[in-house]
Amino acid sequence: MKIIPFSDLKNIINEGDVIALAALSTANLPAEILKTLVEQYDEDRSLNHLTIMLANDISDYRGDSYDLDAFVSRGMIKRLITSIITGSPVTIQAMQNNDIEAYYLPQGVITTHYRGSTEALPGPITKIGLNTNVDPRYSGGKVNSRTTEDLVSLININDEPYLNYHFPEIDIALLRGTYADEDGNIYMTHETHLGEGFSLAARTHKNNGKVIVQVKEVIQNGRFNPSDVFIPGKLIDYVVVNRDPKYHRQVLQTYYDPALSGHYQITEMREPYIELGTRKVILRRASQFLLQGDVISIGFGINNELSNLLIEEGVNDLVQPNIDTGVYGGLISSGKQFGMNYNLSARMRHDMTWDFIYNGGVDIAFLSFAQVDAKGNVNVSKFGNKMNGCGGFIDISQTVKTIVFSGSLVVGGQLNYAPHKVSVEQEGHIPKFINEIDNIDFNVENAFALDQDVYFVTERAVFELTQQGLKLIEIAPGLDLERDILASMDFKPIIAEHLEEINHDIYQCKWGRLSDEIKSEYRI
Template sequence: MKIITAKELKTLVKSHDTIALSALSVGNLPVEILKHLIDYYDETQQLDNLTIMVANDISDYAGDGVDLDAFIKRKMVKRLILSIIIASPATISAIKNSEVEAYFLPQGVMTTNYRNQTFANPGTITTIGLHTTVDPRYTGGKANVRTSEDLVQLTKVNGKEYLLYQFPEVDVVLLRGTYADRQGNIYMDHEAHLSEAYSVALAAHRNNGKVIVQVKAVVEDGSFKPTDVFIPSALVDYVMVNDNPRYHKQVVQTYYDPALSGHYKVLDMPGPYIKMSSRKVILRRAAQFLTQGDMVSIGFGINNELSNLLVEEGVRDLVHLNIDTGVFDGYIGSNDYLSMHYNLSARMRHEMTWDFIYNGGLDIAYLSFAEIDQHGNVNVSSYGNKLNGCGGFIDISQTVDTIVFSGSLVVGGQLDCVHNKLVINEDGKATKFVDEVRNVDFNAEYALSKAQTVYYVTERAVFQLTNSGLKLIEIAPGVDIERDILANMSFKPIVPDDIGLMDASMFQEHWGNLHKTLGSNS
């Protein structure tokens, strides 16, 4: 291991390199390293035609321009391999306008691929992604017309269909830890989540690439226990010591909070409870599908607030929560506390969490939706002017027995809850229930073939996936089926004679019935 300066760093990364990052937002993001590479380009106009691989959404959120957008605006990037992107508007625009090659591939596949693609294995062979947008019979994960190379192939083993993912070899990995010792062992003491950095370093090492790690400080050997090593020195080539806390933040909101890295527990839930709204009604109804003892996957979007609701209802300890980044239990942050997770029972490496998910670790998943079609297919990755990518949505939705998709029936509706009823003051601008989804991120027919149980929860109605299509099973008190539900759908679902009514007590400020529901579901 060699401790390097910014000047030395600039000689290590070359044009045409494939660079892998392992971060979430600013968490684990080596912002200072990225800044020096951007400065080097500004000085020399060298360092271009890069391929950048990152399995999660990253951004510095600080207005410094040290993120994917900084590279894209300077036309330093030839190709992007991502799972999700939300916080980089210039990058999203470049992908939409075919100014850069881009792929959106399942996050779990990307994360585990680093260690799966070995000298002995051709790549990742998996069922994850079959019959969705990443299947080569659809788009193969290609995000625009500029992108031509096939990274995903359809193959068969013993007559059964699989997808073969073949990612480019990694030339340079840019990682972050908290400390390095003199030998080069990397420790993650202050990090809010544990990334897939170990496996990413393995991938570069296998390819005789370079592993460069940003740390807060270099400590003497023996400062920590051997079991605390996150990346062993054998995989670390260079260490760069951060000299500006601005470029080494634990999460967006703070440089370092020891509670976020598990060094102590908080006594009260951070932040306020969710305000009464149709959004809260959706979460309350969705939560009624929980069973005591469930291992629950919380997806990005509205479901980030599920933990908040469970605490308010006094049932937080009756189920187990998981976020695919490696977080288990505790208070899952949302809104102003997004990515701030407290009192965790476990933090696992990112790729190990996918091992847990792929091996049946989850009982039920709470996922968002952007579009749902007449077949029950779901799109989350590309809709309207949005281009987000699939994240871990495909991985999770294809590996769990029960799925609850949550979201509003229409876009932009103005609703109130009055006298235990839903009152629609102004209807929305666009329906989310369409004839055909733009992207198939969840394939309903495939889910039925695997005997998955699937619900779709909105503030006005609850649907269930059946072999004959979407079936309306409940409506909110106060709504008219024809005017408030069916008129806002591009297709007509199955409408039985015995439609249920949502619990009217959910449509008031205080509820308190979830504990009873969980008990009756057991």
Template sequence: MEQIERQDLQHIVKDGDVIGVAALTVSNLPAELLRNVLEAYDKTGSPKGLTFINANDISSMGIEPELDDFVERGMISRIIMSIMTASPKTADAIKNNEIEAYFLPQGVIATHYRQTNSILPGVITKIGLNTTIDPRYKGGRTNDKTTEQLVTFLNIESEDYLHYQLPPVDVALLRGTYADAQGNIYVSQEAYLSEGYSIALNAKSTHGTVVVQVKEIIDTPDLNPDDVFIPGSLVDYIYVAGDSKHHRQLIQTHYDPVFSGEATTNERIDPPLPFNTRKTILRRAAQFLNEGDTISIGFGINNELSNLLYEENVEHQVQPVQDIGIFGGFIGSGKHFGMNANFDFRLRHDQTWDFIYNGGISVAYLSFAEIDQYGNVNVSYFGNRMNGCGGFIDISQSVQRIIFSGSLVARSQLTIKDEQLEVIEEGTTQKFIPEVSNIDFNASYAKTLNQEVYIVTDRAVFELRNEGLTLIEIAPGLNLEKDVIQQMGFKPLIAKDLKTIDHTIYQEQWGLLAQSIH
């Protein structure tokens, strides 16, 4: 292990290198390392032609270096990631065929590092079959410039699989809280336990370089060897951040021990959810919970489910899980995203996917952008947006019970009065359409997996049955034809015993979720 200064980085990152980063927004982001790489390019015109691999999104609202900073300089030739939510220049570069780009399942990216080396052949898995990731569809490729197949189709003993072969990491740019004198890395103050160890393994397996940004190097007998996150034998260089502002724990704070599990809090991270149709969607969706469920909480509306569980005093009956490695506790949402507190325990990001792939999740709460007449779901590409699939595909193909949640029509205005729903103004965009252009969830494949699938909207509840997508409940106060069927791009099957959604969820004060969990 060698300690380096900022000027040394220009000799480490070279043209054409594959860069491995393990971060979520600014959490675990080696921001000062990335800033120094940008400065080196501004001075010398190098490094360029880089490939960035990152399982999560590293957008930072302009607080720290992010993808857009590299793309606008022309430094990146290819990106491999699962999700991209706030990098408009990168999205434009992809749409304009200026760079190659792959959106692959988050769990596959996070776990592939330790499965891709001279001994192991890369990831062979069923995750991604019959979706946009399958090479029989798009193979995860986003534009015409992206021609190389990183995903191939295999049939092994009459079973279908996908084979993911991602390029090895030349330079791992990672982060920890501290390093000791031997170069061992500790992450005691981080809000997110990344897949950094696996990236370091991948780099070392092909004689790549591992650089880790830390707050300081410490040498004290109080260090617990069980707390080592990355062994020093995997670390080539340590970089001590010269400015703590480039070592933020979260976008919202430089450091708070609550969010790294070093302390607990009696205060709610989020205020209680306002009473509106968004809240009634969550209430109806939560009625599908069973006692002891481990719940995968997705992004979008379902990120607010933890808030509802606490409001209803049932948080002890189930365990919410975020695929970034948070188990239990209060999961922050909206502007408090990433601010998770009082959790039961944490796992490394890649270990969390091991948990999910092996049946650790009993029910998944997922959002949707579009749903078609067959029950297929699109979350990656809609309108002018290019988001990627994140962990949606991994999760939706690894659990037996799925609850999709969202509004029936985008940007409509509804009101609740006397425990009934009323449409004030119709929306502008249908979300239930004849056929989705991009398949992230394949309904026909889900049936072969015997999955239990429900779709909860503000106006109606649907079930994916063998005979097709079936409307099973309608909100009280609505007209079936005018307010539901006419607002869809197709006519769903309608259950013979069509029911009205439980009217009690339309009360401002509810408190009845515990009665539904059994």
């Protein structure tokens, strides 16, 4: 391991390199390294034709740091391999305009392949992604027409279909830690989550690539317990020491909060509860599917506010929420505080978290939807002018036993939630339950093969997935079936013989009944 100044990076990273990162937004993002590379390009127009691979989107959101958009806006990136892009508008526009090659592949597959690929195996072989947009019989994860190389192939083993993923070898791993000791051992002491940096470093080292880590400080050997080492120095080639805290933020909102890295517990929640409205009533109904002891996978979108509701209802100790980045239990923040997670019961490596999920560790998943067809197929990643990617949606939805999809029935609707009664003040303008969806991220064929229980919860109605198609099983009190539900859908679902009314209690300001629901014997 060598400690080098940032200026030496220009002698290490070359044009055309495959560069991989292990970060989420600003967390674990080696932003000062990225700043140095961008400044080098501005000076001599080098570092073109880069391939960037990362499991999550990186974005500073604040506009005062360096992220994917800084590279894409300069034309530095030839190819992008990721699972999700939500905070990088320039990058999304470049994908839409065919300015760069891009792939959206399942987050768990990307994350685990670093330590799952060996010389004896031709890349990951898995059922994750079958019958979805990732499957080469659909698009193979290709985002646009400029992207032509196949990174996913369909193979047959014992008369069963599998997907074989073909990822490029890594030339450069750009990582971040809190400290490095004199032997190059990396500690994640102040980081809010661990990420997949160890596996990425090991894979890059095996490929004779270079592992570069940005840290806050180099410390003396023996200062910390050796069991606290996250990446051993043997895997590290270069360490650079951060000079400006702005480029080493723990999370978007703060440079460093010790409670976020588990150094103490907070005594009360640091964000307001969700106000009564569409999001809240959807989450209230969705949460009624919980049972005591459930391990929950909380997806991005509306469901990142589920933990907020559980805390308000005083039931967060009855279940264990989980975010696939390796965050278990505790107070999982939402809204503008998303990513600020407190009082965790466990923190694991990103790739180990996917091992946990793939091996049945999650009991129920709460996921979002953008479009749903009459069969129950779901699009979450590509619709209208949106090109978000699948994230961990495909991995989770093809692994867990029970899935609750949450979202509004129609885009733009305005409803009035009076005690015990719902009414539509203004109808929406874009239906979400449509005849043909733009993209398949969840395929009912997989659900039936896995014998999954699948529900769709909206503010107006609840649907259940059946072999015959989507079945309407509940309607909100006060709404008219034809006018307020079916008229906002492009297709007519199966109507339950005994159509139930959603419990009217969830449509009032104070609820307080979730504990009883969770402690019941059945998911309702």
